[in-house]
Amino acid sequence: MKKLSVALFTLYFIFAASITQAWSPDQSDKLELSVAKALIDAKDKDPSLEKWFSEAYAYAVFPRVGKGGIGIGGAYGKGIVIKNDVTVAETSLSQATIGFQWGGQVYSQFILFKDKTAFENFSRGNFEMGAQVSAVAITLGASADANYDGGVAVFTIAEGGLMYEATIGGQKFKYKAK
Numbered sequence: 526m527k528k529l530s531v532a533l534f535t536l537y538f539i540f541a542a543s544i545t546q547a548w549s550p551d552q553s554d555k556l557e558l559s560v561a562k563a564l565i566d567a568k569d570k571d572p573s574l575e576k577w578f579s580e581a582y583a584y585a586v587f588p589r590v591g592k593g594g595i596g597i598g599g600a601y602g603k604g605i606v607i608k609n610d611v612t613v614a615e616t617s618l619s620q621a622t623i624g625f626q627w628g629g630q631v632y633s634q635f636i637l638f639k640d641k642t643a644f645e646n647f648s649r650g651n652f653e654m655g656a657q658v659s660a661v662a663i664t665l666g667a668s669a670d671a672n673y674d675g676g677v678a679v680f681t682i683a684e685g686g687l688m689y690e691a692t693i694g695g696q697k698f699k700y701k702a703k
């Protein structure tokens with residue numbers, strides 16, 4: 526019983542820390558700096574990503590997404606949308622999942638839009654990404670095997686935490702034009 530209590534307390538701590546970091550209020554300038562840092566980190570890990578970002582019609586960057594769960598889980602993060610090297614909107618990501626899951630983590634997520642149609646679908650403000658869309662974990666050369674799916678490509682970088690999961694769920698996004 527003692528081991529279970531310690532495990533649950535540890536899980537709660539990881540989950541709370543992950544979510545708190547991602548949900549902490551970001552002022553616009555602070556969010557822009559976080560996005561710039563996340564982009565630099567991603568391109569440092571895989572320099573070939575530069576081509577993806579330069580050729581994308583637009584892209585959304587979520588510098589810190591907190592995720593956690595025990596059986597039922599969720600994730601949340603704030604980001605910005607960039608088109609032609611200009612911030613055009615603020616965005617948020619929320620996710621609900623159900624299934625085998627245990628833990629918490631923080632990660633960065635990058636969503637690239639291949640063309641105007643994919644971007645406009647996202648910018649309508651009620652874009653959802655189902656479980657069938659897979660994200661590519663950014664490592665050296667990882668982007669070489671990536672492809673657009675429905676005009677969208679997704680890349681992630683894990684920052685910390687530990688998450689075991691086999692879940693069903695999807696991500697929902699909000700879009701607020703600047």
